[in-house]
Amino acid sequence: MTRTAVDDHVSAAVDATNATRIAVSTVIFTLRRLPGGDTPVVALPLVRRTRDPHEGQWSLPGGWLDVAEGLDAAASRTLAETTGLAPSYLEQLYAFGAVDRSPTRVVSIVYWALIRPEIASSGVGRSGADALENVQWFDAASLPRLAFDHNEIVEYALWRLRNKVGYSRIAHGLLADMFTLAELREVYESILGRRLDPANFRRQVENSGNLIPTELFRTGSHRPARLYRYNQDVELADRGPLDARD
Missing domain, CATH: 1.10.10.10 (Winged helix-like DNA-binding domain superfamily/Winged helix DNA-binding domain)
Known part of the structure:
Protein backbone atom coordinates (compact mmCIF):
# COMPACT_ATOMS: atom_id res chain seq x y z
CA MET A 1 0.00 0.00 0.00
CA THR A 2 1.45 3.39 -0.99
CA ARG A 3 1.97 6.18 1.56
CA THR A 4 -0.92 8.14 -0.01
CA ALA A 5 -3.24 5.14 0.26
CA VAL A 6 -2.21 4.59 3.87
CA ASP A 7 -2.79 8.24 4.69
CA ASP A 8 -6.22 8.13 3.06
CA HIS A 9 -7.09 4.95 4.96
CA VAL A 10 -6.04 6.48 8.31
CA SER A 11 -7.94 9.69 7.57
CA ALA A 12 -11.11 7.74 6.77
CA ALA A 13 -10.76 5.75 9.99
CA VAL A 14 -10.30 8.94 12.02
CA ASP A 15 -13.30 10.55 10.34
CA ALA A 16 -15.46 7.51 11.12
CA THR A 17 -14.29 7.45 14.74
CA ASN A 18 -14.92 11.16 15.22
CA ALA A 19 -18.24 11.22 13.36
CA THR A 20 -20.89 13.07 15.31
CA ARG A 21 -24.56 12.36 14.81
CA ILE A 22 -27.14 15.05 15.52
CA ALA A 23 -30.38 14.22 17.27
CA VAL A 24 -33.33 16.44 18.17
CA SER A 25 -35.24 15.89 21.43
CA THR A 26 -38.07 17.79 23.09
CA VAL A 27 -39.09 18.34 26.70
CA ILE A 28 -42.83 19.00 26.47
CA PHE A 29 -44.61 20.28 29.56
CA THR A 30 -48.28 20.42 30.46
CA LEU A 31 -50.34 20.64 33.64
CA ARG A 32 -51.87 17.32 34.56
CA ARG A 33 -53.68 15.80 37.51
CA LEU A 34 -51.89 12.51 37.87
CA PRO A 35 -53.55 9.50 39.56
CA GLY A 36 -53.91 10.11 43.30
CA GLY A 37 -53.13 13.83 43.03
CA ASP A 38 -55.48 16.66 44.05
CA THR A 39 -53.69 19.54 42.35
CA PRO A 40 -52.17 19.70 38.88
CA VAL A 41 -48.44 19.19 38.49
CA VAL A 42 -46.05 20.04 35.69
CA ALA A 43 -45.93 16.79 33.74
CA LEU A 44 -44.18 15.54 30.61
CA PRO A 45 -44.49 12.51 28.32
CA LEU A 46 -41.61 10.05 28.16
CA VAL A 47 -40.97 7.26 25.65
CA ARG A 48 -39.79 3.80 26.70
CA ARG A 49 -36.73 2.78 24.68
CA THR A 50 -37.14 -0.46 22.76
CA ARG A 51 -33.48 -1.01 21.86
CA ASP A 52 -29.98 -0.53 23.24
CA PRO A 53 -28.44 1.55 24.56
CA HIS A 54 -30.68 1.87 27.66
CA GLU A 55 -33.32 -0.56 26.38
CA GLY A 56 -36.39 -0.46 28.65
CA GLN A 57 -35.56 2.92 30.20
CA TRP A 58 -37.67 6.03 29.75
CA SER A 59 -36.33 8.86 27.62
CA LEU A 60 -37.34 12.14 26.02
CA PRO A 61 -39.16 11.95 22.69
CA GLY A 62 -36.87 12.66 19.76
CA GLY A 63 -35.10 11.33 16.71
CA TRP A 64 -32.34 11.94 14.20
CA LEU A 65 -32.02 15.16 12.24
CA ASP A 66 -32.62 14.66 8.52
CA VAL A 67 -30.04 16.19 6.19
CA ALA A 68 -32.52 18.49 4.40
CA GLU A 69 -34.50 19.48 7.51
CA GLY A 70 -34.46 22.56 9.72
CA LEU A 71 -34.12 22.15 13.48
CA ASP A 72 -37.57 23.54 14.33
CA ALA A 73 -39.19 21.27 11.74
CA ALA A 74 -37.27 18.28 13.08
CA ALA A 75 -38.41 19.01 16.64
CA SER A 76 -42.06 19.18 15.56
CA ARG A 77 -41.76 16.07 13.39
CA THR A 78 -40.04 13.85 15.95
CA LEU A 79 -42.47 14.95 18.65
CA ALA A 80 -45.45 14.09 16.47
CA GLU A 81 -43.95 10.74 15.45
CA THR A 82 -43.17 9.61 19.00
CA THR A 83 -46.09 11.07 20.98
CA GLY A 84 -48.67 12.34 18.49
CA LEU A 85 -48.57 15.77 20.19
CA ALA A 86 -48.39 19.24 18.61
CA PRO A 87 -47.23 21.95 21.07
CA SER A 88 -48.71 25.42 21.57
CA TYR A 89 -45.22 26.80 22.23
CA LEU A 90 -41.83 25.55 21.04
CA GLU A 91 -38.39 27.02 21.74
CA GLN A 92 -34.85 25.79 21.38
CA LEU A 93 -33.38 25.06 24.81
CA TYR A 94 -29.72 24.04 24.51
CA ALA A 95 -27.27 21.75 22.74
CA PHE A 96 -26.06 18.81 24.83
CA GLY A 97 -22.88 17.23 23.52
CA ALA A 98 -20.75 15.78 26.33
CA VAL A 99 -18.36 13.17 24.94
CA ASP A 100 -19.56 10.45 27.33
CA ARG A 101 -23.31 11.08 27.06
CA SER A 102 -23.77 8.22 24.57
CA PRO A 103 -21.78 5.14 23.48
CA THR A 104 -21.28 6.90 20.12
CA ARG A 105 -20.77 10.63 19.80
CA VAL A 106 -24.21 12.22 19.63
CA VAL A 107 -25.05 15.89 19.98
CA SER A 108 -28.69 16.52 20.94
CA ILE A 109 -30.35 19.79 19.99
CA VAL A 110 -33.02 20.01 22.69
CA TYR A 111 -36.25 21.98 22.52
CA TRP A 112 -38.74 22.68 25.25
CA ALA A 113 -42.43 23.00 24.52
CA LEU A 114 -45.79 23.61 26.15
CA ILE A 115 -49.09 21.93 25.43
CA ARG A 116 -52.49 22.88 26.81
CA PRO A 117 -54.02 20.35 29.23
CA GLU A 118 -57.16 19.80 27.15
CA ILE A 119 -54.95 18.69 24.25
CA ALA A 120 -52.71 16.58 26.47
CA SER A 121 -55.72 14.85 28.07
CA SER A 122 -56.78 13.51 24.67
CA GLY A 123 -53.91 11.03 25.02
CA VAL A 124 -50.45 10.49 23.63
CA GLY A 125 -49.05 7.96 21.27
CA ARG A 126 -48.75 7.17 17.62
CA SER A 127 -51.50 4.54 17.29
CA GLY A 128 -52.80 1.36 18.85
CA ALA A 129 -51.72 -0.50 21.98
CA ASP A 130 -48.07 0.09 21.16
CA ALA A 131 -48.40 3.77 21.93
CA LEU A 132 -50.07 3.26 25.30
CA GLU A 133 -47.29 0.93 26.35
CA ASN A 134 -44.35 3.02 25.16
CA VAL A 135 -45.49 6.57 26.01
CA GLN A 136 -46.46 7.67 29.51
CA TRP A 137 -46.93 10.89 31.50
CA PHE A 138 -44.67 11.61 34.49
CA ASP A 139 -44.53 14.25 37.21
CA ALA A 140 -41.55 16.41 36.16
CA ALA A 141 -40.52 16.83 39.81
CA SER A 142 -40.19 13.09 40.55
CA LEU A 143 -38.79 11.28 37.55
CA PRO A 144 -37.21 7.83 37.47
CA ARG A 145 -33.64 7.44 36.24
CA LEU A 146 -33.85 8.29 32.55
CA ALA A 147 -31.68 7.18 29.64
CA PHE A 148 -28.54 9.12 28.74
CA ASP A 149 -28.41 12.58 30.40
CA HIS A 150 -32.14 13.21 30.07
CA ASN A 151 -32.67 13.88 33.82
CA GLU A 152 -30.20 16.75 33.53
CA ILE A 153 -31.98 18.03 30.42
CA VAL A 154 -35.40 18.03 32.13
CA GLU A 155 -33.97 19.91 35.13
CA TYR A 156 -32.59 22.57 32.83
CA ALA A 157 -35.91 22.88 30.98
CA LEU A 158 -37.78 23.27 34.30
CA TRP A 159 -35.35 25.99 35.32
CA ARG A 160 -36.01 27.82 32.05
CA LEU A 161 -39.79 27.49 32.49
CA ARG A 162 -39.73 28.80 36.07
CA ASN A 163 -37.61 31.76 35.06
CA LYS A 164 -39.70 32.72 32.05
CA VAL A 165 -43.01 32.56 33.89
CA GLY A 166 -41.81 35.48 36.00
CA TYR A 167 -41.32 37.95 33.15
CA SER A 168 -43.39 36.75 30.17
CA ARG A 169 -46.85 35.44 29.44
Missing part, protein backbone atom coordinates in the same frame (compact mmCIF):
# COMPACT_ATOMS: atom_id res chain seq x y z
CA ILE A 170 -45.48 31.96 28.87
CA ALA A 171 -48.24 30.60 31.14
CA HIS A 172 -50.65 31.15 28.24
CA GLY A 173 -49.15 28.09 26.59
CA LEU A 174 -50.79 26.02 29.34
CA LEU A 175 -54.20 27.71 29.31
CA ALA A 176 -57.31 27.75 27.17
CA ASP A 177 -57.99 30.91 25.17
CA MET A 178 -60.21 32.20 28.00
CA PHE A 179 -59.61 31.55 31.69
CA THR A 180 -60.31 32.82 35.18
CA LEU A 181 -57.71 34.46 37.40
CA ALA A 182 -57.92 31.43 39.71
CA GLU A 183 -57.01 29.15 36.78
CA LEU A 184 -54.13 31.43 35.84
CA ARG A 185 -52.89 31.45 39.43
CA GLU A 186 -53.05 27.66 39.51
CA VAL A 187 -50.69 27.54 36.50
CA TYR A 188 -48.19 29.82 38.25
CA GLU A 189 -48.41 27.82 41.48
CA SER A 190 -47.84 24.54 39.66
CA ILE A 191 -44.79 25.89 37.82
CA LEU A 192 -43.26 27.65 40.84
CA GLY A 193 -44.16 24.89 43.31
CA ARG A 194 -45.61 27.24 45.93
CA ARG A 195 -48.85 28.95 46.90
CA LEU A 196 -49.45 32.57 45.86
CA ASP A 197 -51.57 35.12 47.69
CA PRO A 198 -54.75 35.53 45.59
CA ALA A 199 -55.15 39.29 46.23
CA ASN A 200 -51.53 40.12 45.44
CA PHE A 201 -51.60 37.89 42.37
CA ARG A 202 -54.76 39.56 41.04
CA ARG A 203 -53.25 43.00 41.52
CA GLN A 204 -50.01 42.08 39.77
CA VAL A 205 -51.54 40.42 36.71
CA GLU A 206 -54.21 43.10 36.26
CA ASN A 207 -51.51 45.79 36.34
CA SER A 208 -49.29 43.90 33.87
CA GLY A 209 -51.27 44.97 30.81
CA ASN A 210 -51.19 41.41 29.46
CA LEU A 211 -54.80 40.49 30.31
CA ILE A 212 -58.02 41.66 28.73
CA PRO A 213 -61.24 41.10 30.73
CA THR A 214 -64.18 39.73 28.76
CA GLU A 215 -67.90 40.07 29.42
CA LEU A 216 -68.17 36.33 30.02
CA PHE A 217 -68.26 34.52 33.35
CA ARG A 218 -67.65 30.96 34.47
CA THR A 219 -70.47 29.70 36.69
CA GLY A 220 -70.38 26.80 39.10
CA SER A 221 -70.78 26.03 42.78
CA HIS A 222 -69.14 29.36 43.70
CA ARG A 223 -69.99 32.84 42.59
CA PRO A 224 -69.44 33.53 38.87
CA ALA A 225 -65.83 34.25 37.94
CA ARG A 226 -64.95 36.62 35.12
CA LEU A 227 -63.14 35.15 32.12
CA TYR A 228 -60.01 36.83 30.79
CA ARG A 229 -57.96 36.44 27.65
CA TYR A 230 -54.37 37.39 26.89
CA ASN A 231 -53.48 40.43 24.85
CA GLN A 232 -52.45 38.83 21.56
CA ASP A 233 -50.18 41.79 20.77
CA VAL A 234 -47.81 40.54 23.50
CA GLU A 235 -45.63 37.55 22.64
CA LEU A 236 -45.70 34.42 24.81
CA ALA A 237 -42.03 34.95 25.56
CA ASP A 238 -39.16 37.09 24.35
CA ARG A 239 -36.78 34.91 22.33
CA GLY A 240 -34.35 37.74 21.60
CA PRO A 241 -32.91 37.81 18.05
CA LEU A 242 -34.83 34.63 17.17
CA ASP A 243 -38.06 36.68 17.10
CA ALA A 244 -36.76 38.47 14.01
CA ARG A 245 -36.50 35.29 11.92
CA ASP A 246 -38.65 34.97 8.80
Whole structure:
Protein backbone atom coordinates (compact mmCIF):
# COMPACT_ATOMS: atom_id res chain seq x y z
CA MET A 1 0.00 0.00 0.00
CA THR A 2 1.45 3.39 -0.99
CA ARG A 3 1.97 6.18 1.56
CA THR A 4 -0.92 8.14 -0.01
CA ALA A 5 -3.24 5.14 0.26
CA VAL A 6 -2.21 4.59 3.87
CA ASP A 7 -2.79 8.24 4.69
CA ASP A 8 -6.22 8.13 3.06
CA HIS A 9 -7.09 4.95 4.96
CA VAL A 10 -6.04 6.48 8.31
CA SER A 11 -7.94 9.69 7.57
CA ALA A 12 -11.11 7.74 6.77
CA ALA A 13 -10.76 5.75 9.99
CA VAL A 14 -10.30 8.94 12.02
CA ASP A 15 -13.30 10.55 10.34
CA ALA A 16 -15.46 7.51 11.12
CA THR A 17 -14.29 7.45 14.74
CA ASN A 18 -14.92 11.16 15.22
CA ALA A 19 -18.24 11.22 13.36
CA THR A 20 -20.89 13.07 15.31
CA ARG A 21 -24.56 12.36 14.81
CA ILE A 22 -27.14 15.05 15.52
CA ALA A 23 -30.38 14.22 17.27
CA VAL A 24 -33.33 16.44 18.17
CA SER A 25 -35.24 15.89 21.43
CA THR A 26 -38.07 17.79 23.09
CA VAL A 27 -39.09 18.34 26.70
CA ILE A 28 -42.83 19.00 26.47
CA PHE A 29 -44.61 20.28 29.56
CA THR A 30 -48.28 20.42 30.46
CA LEU A 31 -50.34 20.64 33.64
CA ARG A 32 -51.87 17.32 34.56
CA ARG A 33 -53.68 15.80 37.51
CA LEU A 34 -51.89 12.51 37.87
CA PRO A 35 -53.55 9.50 39.56
CA GLY A 36 -53.91 10.11 43.30
CA GLY A 37 -53.13 13.83 43.03
CA ASP A 38 -55.48 16.66 44.05
CA THR A 39 -53.69 19.54 42.35
CA PRO A 40 -52.17 19.70 38.88
CA VAL A 41 -48.44 19.19 38.49
CA VAL A 42 -46.05 20.04 35.69
CA ALA A 43 -45.93 16.79 33.74
CA LEU A 44 -44.18 15.54 30.61
CA PRO A 45 -44.49 12.51 28.32
CA LEU A 46 -41.61 10.05 28.16
CA VAL A 47 -40.97 7.26 25.65
CA ARG A 48 -39.79 3.80 26.70
CA ARG A 49 -36.73 2.78 24.68
CA THR A 50 -37.14 -0.46 22.76
CA ARG A 51 -33.48 -1.01 21.86
CA ASP A 52 -29.98 -0.53 23.24
CA PRO A 53 -28.44 1.55 24.56
CA HIS A 54 -30.68 1.87 27.66
CA GLU A 55 -33.32 -0.56 26.38
CA GLY A 56 -36.39 -0.46 28.65
CA GLN A 57 -35.56 2.92 30.20
CA TRP A 58 -37.67 6.03 29.75
CA SER A 59 -36.33 8.86 27.62
CA LEU A 60 -37.34 12.14 26.02
CA PRO A 61 -39.16 11.95 22.69
CA GLY A 62 -36.87 12.66 19.76
CA GLY A 63 -35.10 11.33 16.71
CA TRP A 64 -32.34 11.94 14.20
CA LEU A 65 -32.02 15.16 12.24
CA ASP A 66 -32.62 14.66 8.52
CA VAL A 67 -30.04 16.19 6.19
CA ALA A 68 -32.52 18.49 4.40
CA GLU A 69 -34.50 19.48 7.51
CA GLY A 70 -34.46 22.56 9.72
CA LEU A 71 -34.12 22.15 13.48
CA ASP A 72 -37.57 23.54 14.33
CA ALA A 73 -39.19 21.27 11.74
CA ALA A 74 -37.27 18.28 13.08
CA ALA A 75 -38.41 19.01 16.64
CA SER A 76 -42.06 19.18 15.56
CA ARG A 77 -41.76 16.07 13.39
CA THR A 78 -40.04 13.85 15.95
CA LEU A 79 -42.47 14.95 18.65
CA ALA A 80 -45.45 14.09 16.47
CA GLU A 81 -43.95 10.74 15.45
CA THR A 82 -43.17 9.61 19.00
CA THR A 83 -46.09 11.07 20.98
CA GLY A 84 -48.67 12.34 18.49
CA LEU A 85 -48.57 15.77 20.19
CA ALA A 86 -48.39 19.24 18.61
CA PRO A 87 -47.23 21.95 21.07
CA SER A 88 -48.71 25.42 21.57
CA TYR A 89 -45.22 26.80 22.23
CA LEU A 90 -41.83 25.55 21.04
CA GLU A 91 -38.39 27.02 21.74
CA GLN A 92 -34.85 25.79 21.38
CA LEU A 93 -33.38 25.06 24.81
CA TYR A 94 -29.72 24.04 24.51
CA ALA A 95 -27.27 21.75 22.74
CA PHE A 96 -26.06 18.81 24.83
CA GLY A 97 -22.88 17.23 23.52
CA ALA A 98 -20.75 15.78 26.33
CA VAL A 99 -18.36 13.17 24.94
CA ASP A 100 -19.56 10.45 27.33
CA ARG A 101 -23.31 11.08 27.06
CA SER A 102 -23.77 8.22 24.57
CA PRO A 103 -21.78 5.14 23.48
CA THR A 104 -21.28 6.90 20.12
CA ARG A 105 -20.77 10.63 19.80
CA VAL A 106 -24.21 12.22 19.63
CA VAL A 107 -25.05 15.89 19.98
CA SER A 108 -28.69 16.52 20.94
CA ILE A 109 -30.35 19.79 19.99
CA VAL A 110 -33.02 20.01 22.69
CA TYR A 111 -36.25 21.98 22.52
CA TRP A 112 -38.74 22.68 25.25
CA ALA A 113 -42.43 23.00 24.52
CA LEU A 114 -45.79 23.61 26.15
CA ILE A 115 -49.09 21.93 25.43
CA ARG A 116 -52.49 22.88 26.81
CA PRO A 117 -54.02 20.35 29.23
CA GLU A 118 -57.16 19.80 27.15
CA ILE A 119 -54.95 18.69 24.25
CA ALA A 120 -52.71 16.58 26.47
CA SER A 121 -55.72 14.85 28.07
CA SER A 122 -56.78 13.51 24.67
CA GLY A 123 -53.91 11.03 25.02
CA VAL A 124 -50.45 10.49 23.63
CA GLY A 125 -49.05 7.96 21.27
CA ARG A 126 -48.75 7.17 17.62
CA SER A 127 -51.50 4.54 17.29
CA GLY A 128 -52.80 1.36 18.85
CA ALA A 129 -51.72 -0.50 21.98
CA ASP A 130 -48.07 0.09 21.16
CA ALA A 131 -48.40 3.77 21.93
CA LEU A 132 -50.07 3.26 25.30
CA GLU A 133 -47.29 0.93 26.35
CA ASN A 134 -44.35 3.02 25.16
CA VAL A 135 -45.49 6.57 26.01
CA GLN A 136 -46.46 7.67 29.51
CA TRP A 137 -46.93 10.89 31.50
CA PHE A 138 -44.67 11.61 34.49
CA ASP A 139 -44.53 14.25 37.21
CA ALA A 140 -41.55 16.41 36.16
CA ALA A 141 -40.52 16.83 39.81
CA SER A 142 -40.19 13.09 40.55
CA LEU A 143 -38.79 11.28 37.55
CA PRO A 144 -37.21 7.83 37.47
CA ARG A 145 -33.64 7.44 36.24
CA LEU A 146 -33.85 8.29 32.55
CA ALA A 147 -31.68 7.18 29.64
CA PHE A 148 -28.54 9.12 28.74
CA ASP A 149 -28.41 12.58 30.40
CA HIS A 150 -32.14 13.21 30.07
CA ASN A 151 -32.67 13.88 33.82
CA GLU A 152 -30.20 16.75 33.53
CA ILE A 153 -31.98 18.03 30.42
CA VAL A 154 -35.40 18.03 32.13
CA GLU A 155 -33.97 19.91 35.13
CA TYR A 156 -32.59 22.57 32.83
CA ALA A 157 -35.91 22.88 30.98
CA LEU A 158 -37.78 23.27 34.30
CA TRP A 159 -35.35 25.99 35.32
CA ARG A 160 -36.01 27.82 32.05
CA LEU A 161 -39.79 27.49 32.49
CA ARG A 162 -39.73 28.80 36.07
CA ASN A 163 -37.61 31.76 35.06
CA LYS A 164 -39.70 32.72 32.05
CA VAL A 165 -43.01 32.56 33.89
CA GLY A 166 -41.81 35.48 36.00
CA TYR A 167 -41.32 37.95 33.15
CA SER A 168 -43.39 36.75 30.17
CA ARG A 169 -46.85 35.44 29.44
CA ILE A 170 -45.48 31.96 28.87
CA ALA A 171 -48.24 30.60 31.14
CA HIS A 172 -50.65 31.15 28.24
CA GLY A 173 -49.15 28.09 26.59
CA LEU A 174 -50.79 26.02 29.34
CA LEU A 175 -54.20 27.71 29.31
CA ALA A 176 -57.31 27.75 27.17
CA ASP A 177 -57.99 30.91 25.17
CA MET A 178 -60.21 32.20 28.00
CA PHE A 179 -59.61 31.55 31.69
CA THR A 180 -60.31 32.82 35.18
CA LEU A 181 -57.71 34.46 37.40
CA ALA A 182 -57.92 31.43 39.71
CA GLU A 183 -57.01 29.15 36.78
CA LEU A 184 -54.13 31.43 35.84
CA ARG A 185 -52.89 31.45 39.43
CA GLU A 186 -53.05 27.66 39.51
CA VAL A 187 -50.69 27.54 36.50
CA TYR A 188 -48.19 29.82 38.25
CA GLU A 189 -48.41 27.82 41.48
CA SER A 190 -47.84 24.54 39.66
CA ILE A 191 -44.79 25.89 37.82
CA LEU A 192 -43.26 27.65 40.84
CA GLY A 193 -44.16 24.89 43.31
CA ARG A 194 -45.61 27.24 45.93
CA ARG A 195 -48.85 28.95 46.90
CA LEU A 196 -49.45 32.57 45.86
CA ASP A 197 -51.57 35.12 47.69
CA PRO A 198 -54.75 35.53 45.59
CA ALA A 199 -55.15 39.29 46.23
CA ASN A 200 -51.53 40.12 45.44
CA PHE A 201 -51.60 37.89 42.37
CA ARG A 202 -54.76 39.56 41.04
CA ARG A 203 -53.25 43.00 41.52
CA GLN A 204 -50.01 42.08 39.77
CA VAL A 205 -51.54 40.42 36.71
CA GLU A 206 -54.21 43.10 36.26
CA ASN A 207 -51.51 45.79 36.34
CA SER A 208 -49.29 43.90 33.87
CA GLY A 209 -51.27 44.97 30.81
CA ASN A 210 -51.19 41.41 29.46
CA LEU A 211 -54.80 40.49 30.31
CA ILE A 212 -58.02 41.66 28.73
CA PRO A 213 -61.24 41.10 30.73
CA THR A 214 -64.18 39.73 28.76
CA GLU A 215 -67.90 40.07 29.42
CA LEU A 216 -68.17 36.33 30.02
CA PHE A 217 -68.26 34.52 33.35
CA ARG A 218 -67.65 30.96 34.47
CA THR A 219 -70.47 29.70 36.69
CA GLY A 220 -70.38 26.80 39.10
CA SER A 221 -70.78 26.03 42.78
CA HIS A 222 -69.14 29.36 43.70
CA ARG A 223 -69.99 32.84 42.59
CA PRO A 224 -69.44 33.53 38.87
CA ALA A 225 -65.83 34.25 37.94
CA ARG A 226 -64.95 36.62 35.12
CA LEU A 227 -63.14 35.15 32.12
CA TYR A 228 -60.01 36.83 30.79
CA ARG A 229 -57.96 36.44 27.65
CA TYR A 230 -54.37 37.39 26.89
CA ASN A 231 -53.48 40.43 24.85
CA GLN A 232 -52.45 38.83 21.56
CA ASP A 233 -50.18 41.79 20.77
CA VAL A 234 -47.81 40.54 23.50
CA GLU A 235 -45.63 37.55 22.64
CA LEU A 236 -45.70 34.42 24.81
CA ALA A 237 -42.03 34.95 25.56
CA ASP A 238 -39.16 37.09 24.35
CA ARG A 239 -36.78 34.91 22.33
CA GLY A 240 -34.35 37.74 21.60
CA PRO A 241 -32.91 37.81 18.05
CA LEU A 242 -34.83 34.63 17.17
CA ASP A 243 -38.06 36.68 17.10
CA ALA A 244 -36.76 38.47 14.01
CA ARG A 245 -36.50 35.29 11.92
CA ASP A 246 -38.65 34.97 8.80
